Amino acid sequence: MIRQLEKSADQLSFELAGHRLFAHRSGALFVPEFDALIVSDLHFEKGSAYARSGQMLPPYDTRETLRRLGEVVEQIDPACVIALGDSFHDLDAAGRMSVEDRGGLKALVNARERWIWIEGNHDPEPPEDLGGEIHHELRLGNLVLRHEPEAGAARGEICGHLHPCAKVRGKGRAVRRFAFATNGDRLIMPAFGAYTGGLNVCDDAIVAVFGEVPSVMVLGREQVHAISPRQLVPDRYRTRTR
Amino acid sequence: MASAQLPSPIAHWFSRRGWAPRSHQLDMLEKARADEHALLIAPTGGGKTLGGFLPSLVELHETLGQGATNPRRKHALHTLYISPLKALSVDVARNLIQPVEEMGLGLRIETRTGDTSASKRQRQRAHPPDILLTTPEQLALFCATANAQSFLGDLKRIIIDEIHALAPQKRGDLLSLGMAALSRWAPNAQRVGLSATVADEQGLARWLVPQDEAETSSFASIVRGDAGARPDVEILDPDERIPWAGHSGRHALGDVYQRIRQARMTLVFVNTRSQAEATFQDLWHMNADNLPIALHHGSLAPEQRRKVEAAMARGALKAVVCTSTLDLGIDWGDVDLVIQMGAPKGSSRLMQRLGRANHRLDDPSRALLAPTNRFEHLECEAARDAVAANALDGEPLAAGALDVLAQHVMGRACGEPVDQDALFEEICRAAPYAEMDRETFDRIFEFSATGGYALQTYDRFRRMVRGKDGLWRARTPQIAQRHRMNVGTIVEAPMLDVVVSSRGRGGRRLGQIEEWFVEQLVPGDTFLFAGQVLKFQGIEEMAARVTRSSDPEPKIPSYQGGKFPLSTYLAERVRDMVQDPVRWGHLPEQVQEWLRIQQEKSELPRADGLLVETFPRNAKFYLVCYPFEGRLAHQTLGMLLTRRLERMRMRPMGFVANEYALSVWGLRDMSGLDLNALFAEDMMGDDLDAWLAESDLMKRTFRNCAVIAGLIERRFPGQEKTGRQVTFSTDLIYNVLREHEPDHVLMKAAWNDAASGLLDIRRLGKALERVQGRIRHVGLDRISPLAVPVMLEIGKEPVYGEAQESILEDASQDLIAEALA
Structure with missing residues (x-):
């Protein structure tokens, strides 16, 4: 379970597989031991992918994602940034980026000591001309970083892919927000991209990873809130045997 | 004899019934012969529908004569009738087809709504009926289809029913743009508007007709029916204590029940669906006489509603508790009393509802207003005064919505290819868009093509492209098809079916309910729906599964749906009344006392x-x-x-x-x-x-x-x-x-x-x-x-x-x- 060690305005500290981690309200995760900042599911150029099929979403998602990413990178100033897969919405996403956004991304990548692209299902071959290294997965101490959760994975897995979000029941209404999902052994990161939707942590796909509804750290406007599974509701009730 | 103006089969039909055409019906004929657009304002029960159609029937008979029944005659669409309700066009078909058959005119009258089968649609295109009854969305679909001109080019008359309800809404904007397109394909088609309650007559008369490029506005001629007898409106002064707040109206239900007993058939109007459910439930509990009382609101399954409507038409019911679903002109039965639970919120809405009682023009319609709290007594009093003064309010007509224009622009490009300049001129003829400036139009046009963003990166993904002929069309047939799937201006909140079953699978669909309401339920919770207390079991697929519950009271009290704001007009009257103790005389003593103590403290x-x-x-x-x-x-x-x-x-x-x-x-x-x-x-x-x-x-x-x-x-x-x-x-x-x-x-x-x-x-x-x-x-x-x-x-x-x-x-x-x- 999440043990709340200390609370700052922007991030919530917790332990996973013996490492101390910080969940940032932007949706990024900081690992101080390795001076590494992890972000997942950036989905660059999702907007233009929809435009191609006739839905003209505002073409600013890449720029907005870059802006938010730039902000948290500047604030934390880590040596290393790790993008945990599905950084690009599809294989030619990088080709559709505007010259300006491309330049902005390159500058961001090159300003770090290390930048690592983990392969995702949307971007099995991340572009090589933007700088950074490409890995399928990565180990940091007890932590294993990969895009998709693996069945029966050992303690310490950090992944993305599922875009967890939590619906928190309040008095008479509920709030639905992006969230980190964890059971203390494994962690699923929220999606960072500006247009990426969320999947409720009560959904089968996420419950299957943990064997139960996980605890969550919900991204609030000002801070990250640790919330227990008892407070969560699914998007839709399913009939369960009681 | 005025009937001399009518061709003999129609004149005979009137005389066989011992009726004479009403003067406004003949006026409509005259306007049609003078080739004028006309707005007919006549109370419900005054032969308004026939007034709207009579010129078409006469003209069709005069052109076709006995040849109408010849199966090989050339078919062309003569009259397009558009109403806000699907059910209304079905109802009018019934009330029109029967007289037309009795007249022996041999005309084909058909409906076309979202429920019409693909095969019937195709047949209608190949062999158009003489009169087609449809909805604004269907007209938008015609506009977004190739060959619209060949189908609609022969059109002689467009009839818009319940025009006061359509015009102030986005659906009205869409309809107005659709009519502007019709004017291009059938430039001589006359327009007819029908309404019982019109607050802004000049506004609607302008809305109805094409506007010229000139600075001055054009208006339809206004034809008025006889006003009919003044409605008889009573405000309930209950024996029980009047609550300070709340909208249950429980304190008044004893009196309401007695009135229902005494009347032939009563419509009990309420303002929200939850109120309908609660009122229906409470009436049942006190229904010692086992009166046949039914429930009718927009969330119930259509089959359920059809059943209630049929029972009303047969005269098998004593009362129906209903929401605005029965506001508009469907004539289901012999209603002699309308009860309004809670304040009507606007005098036009009250007039409309009063019109549901007694569809015979010369008897006054009888209504009882049952305020649910003290403040509503003031509102009801103001509404009664307004009705007595025949002073109507209504939603103001506003400039046309930009999102609707964007949809229409794309739709036109999905139909026959369009020229951008010509389209601008065309849409400016629609009254809501008459003042549109070219720059805004061009921005909307660009929005439809590429999203219209300052960052122009979507040029290669355009939805509309310009051909060598200078005309715009949808880039691919798939884009056009997807547009047609999305036509319309009604965006529903996500809904779930409510399915009742005793155990496990299967079950009967009771209606639909908002998803957000269901989300706050936990399995085992009980709530009121379709007149019964239901126990929530869970959600499967897109349905909320429920079982019947024997609990007398639901655990989750209510769900809201459709609240009307107090109209500006009534608010003014209420303010005037409150400040002036001399005018409190009609109010119940409890309410007067409340105001007196306020004055004192x-x-x-x-x-x-x-x-x-x-x-x-x-x-x-x-x-x-x-x-x-x-x-x-x-x-x-x-x-x-x-x-x-x-x-x-x-x-x-x-x-x-x-x-x-x-x-x-x-x-x-x-x-x-x-x-x-x-x-x-x-x-x-x-x-x-x-x-x-x-x-x-x-x-x-x-x-x-x-x-x-x-x-x-x-x-x-x-x-x-x-x-x-x-x-x-x-x-x-x-x-x-x-x-x-x-x-x-x-x-x-x-x-x-x-x-x-x-x-x-x-x-x-x-x-x-x-x-x-x-x-x-x-x-x-x-x-x-x-x-x-x-x-x-x-x-x-x-x-x-x-x-x-x-x-x-x-x-x-x-x-x-x-x-x-």
Whole structure:
């Protein structure tokens, strides 16, 4: 379970597989031991992918994602940034980026000591001309970083892919927000991209990873809130045997 | 004899019944012969429908004669009838087809709605009927289909029924644009508007007809039916105590039940679906005589509704509890009494509902108003006065919505290829768009093509392309097809079927219910729906599974649906009445006493000013004001006042609003504030912008605009995407667009909608202007009588403010408490 060690305005500290981690309200995760900042599911150029099929979403998602990413990178100033897969919405996403956004991304990548692209299902071959290294997965101490959760994975897995979000029941209404999902052994990161939707942590796909509804750290406007599974509701009730 | 004007089969039909054509029916014939557009205003039961169709019947008979029945005659669509309700066109078909058959005219009359089968649609295209009865959405579909001209080119007459209901809405904008397109294909088609209740006659007469490029407006000729007998309206003065607040009307139901017993057939109108469910349930509990009483509202399954309608038509029912679903002109049976539970909220709505009783023109319709609380007595009294004075109110006609224009532009490109300049001229002939400037039109045009963003990166993905001929068309047939799937301006909240079964699978569909309501239910919860207490079992697929429950009372009290704001017009009358004790004579003694004590302990609100009371209560300080501008405007005011109080360091904590008052509370005494500064009009500036940009209302409004304008596609049954996910992603899109291109045309569209719709900003602005320098402050040491109803809303209505974040904080606090325990 999440043990709340200390609370700052922007991030919530917790332990996973013996490492101390910080969940940032932007949706990024900081690992101080390795001076590494992890972000997942950036989905660059999702907007233009929809435009191609006739839905003209505002073409600013890449720029907005870059802006938010730039902000948290500047604030934390880590040596290393790790993008945990599905950084690009599809294989030619990088080709559709505007010259300006491309330049902005390159500058961001090159300003770090290390930048690592983990392969995702949307971007099995991340572009090589933007700088950074490409890995399928990565180990940091007890932590294993990969895009998709693996069945029966050992303690310490950090992944993305599922875009967890939590619906928190309040008095008479509920709030639905992006969230980190964890059971203390494994962690699923929220999606960072500006247009990426969320999947409720009560959904089968996420419950299957943990064997139960996980605890969550919900991204609030000002801070990250640790919330227990008892407070969560699914998007839709399913009939369960009681 | 006037009937001499009529061809013999029609004249004979009248005389066989011992009837003579009414003068307005003959007037309509005359207008048609003089080739004029006409707006017919006639009370329900006055032969309005026949008045609308008579010129078409005469003309068709004169052209076709006996040849009408020849199966090999050339078929051409002569008259297009458009009504707001699917059910209405079915009903009119029934009321029209029968007389036409009896006249032996040999005409083909058919309906076309969203339910019409593909094969029937195709047949209609190949062999058009003489008269087609349809809806605005179907006309939009015609516009977005190739060969619209060949189908509609012969059109001689367009009839718009219930025009007062359509014109002020987005559906009216869409219809108006569709008619502008029709004018291109069938330039000589006459337009006819039909309505029983019209507040702004000139506005509708202008709305109906094509506007010229010239500066002056064009108007339809107005034809009036006989006014009919004055309705007989009574306000219930119950023996029981009249509640201070709430809308259950329980205290009046004993009297209501007795009236139902005495009448032949009664329609009991209520304002919300939850009220319908509760009233129906309560009537059943007291139904010692086993009277056949039924329930009818928009969420019930169509089969259920059809059953009730059929039973009404047969005369098998004693009463029907219904919502606005029975407002419009469907004539189902021999209703002799209309009961309105709660205030009618507008005099036009009341008139419309009164028209449901007694479809014979010469007898007065009888109505009973049953106010559900003290304040509603004032509203009902004002409404009765308005009806007696035949003074109508109505939604104002506004400039056409931009999202609807975007949909229409794309639709035209999906039909026959269009020229951009010609299309601009065409849409300017639609009255709502007559003042549109070319620049805005071009921005909308570009929006339809590429999204219209300042960052022009989507050129290669255009939805519309310009051919060598200079004309615009959809880039691919798939794009056109997808557009046609998304036509229309009604964006529904995500709904779930309610399916009842005794055990396990199968079961019967009772109707549909909002997803958000179901989401707050836990299996085992009970609620009222379709007139029964149901127990929620869970959700499967797209259905809420329920079983019947034997609980007499539901655990979850109600769900809301369709609240009308008090009309500006009635609000004015109520303000006038409250300030003047001489005019209280008609009010029940309990209500008069309530106002007298208010006068004694505090003051009566003045019609030309604003009364503000401050008082302490339970360690909090309250500020209550009485603008009488309706709940929506009050909520917006509450939002703005709390922001301002925050800046004044008054530590406001929350507010609630009802139809006539707003109560704000906080931790500091507000009695010493400069109220003129607090209510200064400039709160409508930056504060409004800042708050609105963050508000959920704005996001919802944006979502609707995005769907109508074609930025986001609707969901369809069987599609994986749920309504919830659509909501979610439009929020993200809204955030990004607000950050990067706040001046985008779709943001402008959403702002316009919010200003007039959900937030009633325009109305609030006028109210603030009205009360400037006329604010009366009364400092009290305790709550005043007039403040009681709005204070009773605390705890029932959501309290506004930073509620969302605090839900997260509360939940998180619980966890900390658990961890520390």
